[in-house]
Amino acid sequence: MSEAPSNPYQTPNVTEELTGSGAPLMGSAIPAQSRALGRWQMVMSIVLFVFTGLVALYLLFMMVMMFGFVGGQGGPGEIGAMIGGLSCGLLMVGLFYLLPAVALLQAANTAKRFSSTTDRNHLADLVKAQLRFWRLTGALVIVGVGLFGVGVVAQLALAL
Amino acid sequence: MSQEIFSNPETLPADEELQPARETLADLAALAFWQRLVSVVLFIVAGLLLVALVFPLFVGNEAIGDSLVGLACVGLPGTVLYVLPAVMLVRGAKASADLAAGRGSYALLPFLDSQRSFWKTLGILCAVMFVLWLGMMVIAVVGLTFSMSRM
Numbered sequence: 001m002s003e004a005p006s007n008p009y010q011t012p013n014v015t016e017e018l019t020g021s022g023a024p025l026m027g028s029a030i031p032a033q034s035r036a037l038g039r040w041q042m043v044m045s046i047v048l049f050v051f052t053g054l055v056a057l058y059l060l061f062m063m064v065m066m067f068g069f070v071g072g073q074g075g076p077g078e079i080g081a082m083i084g085g086l087s088c089g090l091l092m093v094g095l096f097y098l099l100p101a102v103a104l105l106q107a108a109n110t111a112k113r114f115s116s117t118t119d120r121n122h123l124a125d126l127v128k129a130q131l132r133f134w135r136l137t138g139a140l141v142i143v144g145v146g147l148f149g150v151g152v153v154a155q156l157a158l159a160l
Numbered sequence: 161m162s163q164e165i166f167s168n169p170e171t172l173p174a175d176e177e178l179q180p181a182r183e184t185l186a187d188l189a190a191l192a193f194w195q196r197l198v199s200v201v202l203f204i205v206a207g208l209l210l211v212a213l214v215f216p217l218f219v220g221n222e223a224i225g226d227s228l229v230g231l232a233c234v235g236l237p238g239t240v241l242y243v244l245p246a247v248m249l250v251r252g253a254k255a256s257a258d259l260a261a262g263r264g265s266y267a268l269l270p271f272l273d274s275q276r277s278f279w280k281t282l283g284i285l286c287a288v289m290f291v292l293w294l295g296m297m298v299i300a301v302v303g304l305t306f307s308m309s310r311m
Binding site for chain 2: 030033036040043118123127137145
């Protein structure tokens with residue numbers, strides 16, 4: 001058995017304890033860490049869902065306002081452009097916020113499942129779900145950087 | 161031996177039983193790659209943000225005081241907002257790579273800990289940003305009400 005720390009309030013050094021025979025500590029720590037991971041990912045996915053809903057509501061509100069403003073005088077071309085703009089905005093919101101929120105929710109659920117059943121299969125599921133989320137985020141970051149680059153080039157072309 | 165290994169998690173046999181399968185190791189290596197990529201982008205965004213705020217100081221077109229105030233109020237919090245998650249993500253990527261390198265189940269706990277730390281940091285940053293936003297809204301509403309009452 002390892003020696004008790006001299007300061008009882010000192011935070012235990014996890015790495016140090018794992019290098020010893022520390023199996024019992026690790027046994028309780030792995031489900032606890034996994035549960036905490038699932039909890040925080042769940043919180044962040046809810047934040048993303050709420051944010052998605054708010055942005056979608058804002059876009060719909062803007063459309064209703066503009067429709068009221070233009071509707072009386074505008075031709076079908078203007079209304080069509082407005083609906084096209086809104087659809088594009090909603091598509092972007094869905095792509096950049098809703099998809100990651102769904103992937104994060106799945107990752108949170110697999111982390112929770114791993115915390116209740118700590119076995120190799122559930123570990124594989126957890127890693128797969130985390131990878132799915134980060135691959136999606138990485139791809140969206142690349143798309144975002146690309147769109148930003150296109151925007152900068154277009155601004156420069158307009159300015160010249 | 162059954163897949164259901166730990167009926168009582170307190171008696172976890174530390175090293176052998178949670179050794180990730182070969183396919184999981186490949187997934188972990190890919191996870192490390194994507195996490196590193198996103199962290200690099202976060203560092204670049206933070207750098208660009210700082211450059212955009214520091215640049216006017218050297219150009220000297222506007223008052224240096226305004227630039228310094230902008231740097232203090234927007235630049236530093238903005239940098240923290242990007243750099244802190246980027247640092248945590250680098251740690252997460254390193255832990256994923258360690259587990260992928262076949263360091264056994266002893267690398268599993270640091271892996272889970274680093275992932276949890278990243279999401280916890282992000283959650284706390286979100287809460288702080290929400291409180292700041294709420295504070296600004298309250299100040300704006302109070303200011304508007306005050307100026308309306310004086311008209």
